[in-house]
Amino acid sequence: MPDPAPVDSPLWVGIDLGTQGVRAVLVDGAGAVLGSGSAPLESDVRAGERHEQDPADWWRATCIATRAALAGRGERPVGGVSIDSTSGTLVVQDAQGHAAGPALMYDDRRAAAEAARVQDEGAELWTALGYRMQASWALPKVAWLVARDAVPAGHRLAHQADHIGARLAGHPLPTDWSHALKTGYDLLGDAWPTAVLDRLGIDPAVLPPVVAPGERVAVVAAAGAEESGIPAGTPIVAGMTDGCAAQVATAALAPGQWCSALGTTLVLKGSTRDLLHDPSGAVYCHRNPDGGWLPGGASSTGAGVLASDLPGADLDALTERARERGVPAGATYPLAGRGERFPFVADGAEGFDVGGPADPDPVARFQRVAHGVAYVERLAFDVLAALGADVSGPVTATGGASRNDWWTQLRADVLQRPVAVPEHAGSAIGSAVLAAAPPGRLAATAAEMVRMRRRFEPDPSRADELTDGYGRLVDALHDRGWLEPEFSKATFRAVQDGNVALLNSETAGGGAS
Numbered sequence: 001m002p003d004p005a006p007v008d009s010p011l012w013v014g015i016d017l018g019t020q021g022v023r024a025v026l027v028d029g030a031g032a033v034l035g036s037g038s039a040p041l042e043s044d045v046r047a048g049e050r051h052e053q054d055p056a057d058w059w060r061a062t063c064i065a066t067r068a069a070l071a072g073r074g075e076r077p078v079g080g081v082s083i084d085s086t087s088g089t090l091v092v093q094d095a096q097g098h099a100a101g102p103a104l105m106y107d108d109r110r111a112a113a114e115a116a117r118v119q120d121e122g123a124e125l126w127t128a129l130g131y132r133m134q135a136s137w138a139l140p141k142v143a144w145l146v147a148r149d150a151v152p153a154g155h156r157l158a159h160q161a162d163h164i165g166a167r168l169a170g171h172p173l174p175t176d177w178s179h180a181l182k183t184g185y186d187l188l189g190d191a192w193p194t195a196v197l198d199r200l201g202i203d204p205a206v207l208p209p210v211v212a213p214g215e216r217v218a219v220v221a222a223a224g225a226e227e228s229g230i231p232a233g234t235p236i237v238a239g240m241t242d243g244c245a246a247q248v249a250t251a252a253l254a255p256g257q258w259c260s261a262l263g264t265t266l267v268l269k270g271s272t273r274d275l276l277h278d279p280s281g282a283v284y285c286h287r288n289p290d291g292g293w294l295p296g297g298a299s300s301t302g303a304g305v306l307a308s309d310l311p312g313a314d315l316d317a318l319t320e321r322a323r324e325r326g327v328p329a330g331a332t333y334p335l336a337g338r339g340e341r342f343p344f345v346a347d348g349a350e351g352f353d354v355g356g357p358a359d360p361d362p363v364a365r366f367q368r369v370a371h372g373v374a375y376v377e378r379l380a381f382d383v384l385a386a387l388g389a390d391v392s393g394p395v396t397a398t399g400g401a402s403r404n405d406w407w408t409q410l411r412a413d414v415l416q417r418p419v420a421v422p423e424h425a426g427s428a429i430g431s432a433v434l435a436a437a438p439p440g441r442l443a444a445t446a447a448e449m450v451r452m453r454r455r456f457e458p459d460p461s462r463a464d465e466l467t468d469g470y471g472r473l474v475d476a477l478h479d480r481g482w483l484e485p486e487f488s489k490a491t492f493r494a495v496q497d498g499n500v501a502l503l504n505s506e507t508a509g510g511g512a513s
Contacts, residue, residue, distance in 0.1 A: 010079030037068025330355020
C-alpha cells in the first residue's frame with residue numbers, strides 16, 4: 001500500500017460522465033479517496049436506435065457531484081482535474097462552447113446507413129489502425145449531422161468530456177486522441193484524416209484540435225468554479241474515454257499487464273508495445289500516453305446471464321454452497337442475448353450448455369455459469385496471445401463480480417496466473433490518476449496511487465481439470481463455427497501448452513505489425 005500523502009500535497013479531481021450518472025472523486029497523491037459525489041442523468045431513447053441526452057443535464061449533474069466530492073477538502077490545493085466520458089458520444093456546440101442541441105449518445109445508431117460509406121471511404125486507414133467503423137461510432141454520426149446541415153457555420157463538434165471541460169474553462173477545448181478514436185482520428189499519423197473527410201464531405205474545421213491525454217489544456221474559470229466548487233485556476237487536463245480511464249484505475253498500463261472487468265458483461269484491456277490488428281474487428285487499440293498501445297475488447301457474455309437464469313437468487317448463499325463442490329461436469333456459455341463481439345464475432349451466437357443438460361439445482365447452475373465465464377475469459381486471453389499480444393503479466397479484476405472471492409479465485413485458477421483486486425476502482429479514479437500524472441509517467445503514477453485489496457494466487461493442483469473443461473467449451477465453439485477459421489483447435493492447444501512457435505506459425509498474417 002502506498003505511503004500516506006503529505007497533508008499539504010495537492011489533491012486531484014476525477015470526473016466520470018457515464019450513461020446513467022456522473023461521478024466525481026477527490027484523491028490524494030497516495031491514492032486515498034478523500035471525497036466523492038454523484039448525480040443521476042436522464043436519457044431520451046426512442047425507436048430502438050435513437051439515444052439522446054441534454055448536455056445541460058450533464059453540467060447540472062457534474063456540479064452536484066464535484067461539490068459533494070470537494071466538500072471536505074479544507075484549504076488543501078487542487079492540482080488538476082480530468083474528465084472521462086462515454087466513447088462515441090457527440091454534441092454540436094457554438095463558438096462559446098454552448099450546446100446547440102441534444103447530444104447523440106455512444107449507442108445511438110441512427111447513422112447506420114452512413115457507417116457503411118464511412119467504412120468504405122476510409123477502409124485503408126481503418127485497416128492500418130486495426131479496426132472497422134461501426135454504426136454507433138462517432139464519425140458516422142458526424143457524417144449524418146453534416147449531411148443534414150446540423151452543424152451551422154462557426155459551430156463544431158465536441159465529445160462529451162470536451163463539452164464539460166469547456167463549461168469549466170468558459171471556452172471550447174481541444175479533445176484528446178482517446179475520445180477522438182471513434183471520430184476517425186489517425187492515431188498513426190497524429191492528424192485528422194483530411195483526405196477521408198474530404199471524400200465524406202466533412203470540413204475538418206468542424207472537428208476540434210487533438211492533444212495527448214494528460215496534457216494541460218486550460219484552467220477552471222471563475223464562473224465554472226462558482227458552479228462546480230472546483231477552485232478557479234485549477235488546471236484542466238485532457239482526459240480519456242471511460243473504458244481507458246477505468247484501465248488507468250487498475251494500473252494495468254505496462255506491456256503484459258491486463259485488467260478484466262466482470263459485471264453484466266466481460267471487458268478486457270491491456271498494454272502492448274505494438275499495434276494489434278484483428279481481422280475480425282473484435283479487438284481494437286487506443287494509444288497509450290506513455291507510448292505503445294492499449295488493446296481491448298468487450299464481450300456480450302458475463303454475469304448478466306444470472307439475472308435470467310437465477311432471478312432473485314441469493315448469490316452469497318449459492319457461493320458458500322459452491323465452495324463445497326468440485327469442478328462441475330459441464331459449463332455454460334454465458335450469453336444472455338443473441339450475438340457475440342469478443343473474443344470472437346458471431347452475430348448468431350446464443351448461450352448453451354456443455355457437458356449435458358444444465359442441472360436445475362441453483363448451486364449447480366451458478367457453478368456452471370461461473371466456470372463458463374472464467375473459460376470465456378481464458379479464451380479472450382488466448383485470442384489476444386494469438387494476435388501477438390504479451391499476456392504474460394498479472395491480471396487486475398474489477399466489476400461487481402470481483403467482490404465474490406470464490407469466483408475470483410476460480411478465475412485465477414482457470415487462467416493460472418495471479419489476479420489482484422483493487423481497493424478502489426472505476427473511471428473517476430482513473431481520471432484523477434491521469435490528472436496527477438506528469439507527461440510520460442502515467443503507468444508510474446498509477447503504480448504509486450492504485451491500492452490493491454487482495455491478490456489471488458492460482459492453485460496449480462486444479463490446472464489440469466480446469467483446462468479440460470476449458471477445452472470442451474473451445475471445442476463446442478469451434479463446432480458451431482463461431483471462432484475465426486485461423487484460430488484452429490491446435491492453436492489454442494499451443495497457447496495452453498506455451499508453444500509460441502506453433503502459435504505464431506498458425507496465426508501468421510493476423511498478428512501485430
